[in-house]
Amino acid sequence: MKISEMKQSLAELDAVHFRLPSGEYLPAHFHVTEVGLVSKHFIDCGGIERQETVANFQLWEAGDYDHRLAPQKFLHILALSEKILGQEDLDIEVEYQQATIGKFGLAFDGQDFVLLPKQTACLAQDACGIPSKEVAPPQLQMLACTPGGGCC
Structure with missing residues (x-):
C-alpha cells in the first residue's frame, strides 16, 4: 500500500483497525509511535547494487486502554511526517512488536488495514x-x- 492509498482509506473511515496475518486484531488502544523514512542501499548475492526506500510506521501498545487513534488524528500524523517523507508516494512498511519486531506490508480490505507477511528472497x-x-x-x-x- 502506498501513502496516498492510506490517506484515501483513512478519509473514509470512522475508526482505525489493524489486523494481523493470523486474523487477530491489534488492540484498539494501539499507538503510531514513529513514521519514518527507511532507505536500504545494498548489494545482492549476484553483485547488483540496489536501493530501496519505504515509509515505515511503528505500531505500539501501552497500558492506556482508553486510547483510540481516530482517522483524522492519523491523517494529521501523516501530514506532520511529510517533513521527513517528502512528497514521494512511498510504499508502507509496518513494524509491530511480537516475539521480536515484526515487519509487515500493508493492505486495506475496505474496512481494516491488514498487515501482510514479508518474506526474504534471493x-x-x-x-x-x-x-x-x-x-x-x-x-x-x-x-x-x-x-x-x-x-x-
Missing part, C-alpha cells in the same frame, strides 16, 4: 543457479545455493 536467482519454480521439477525446487555457484 533477488539474483539467475546468478545463483536457482531454477524457476514454474519450470523446475519438484525435486530441484528444494535446491539452495551450491558451492561455487556464485551465490550466497
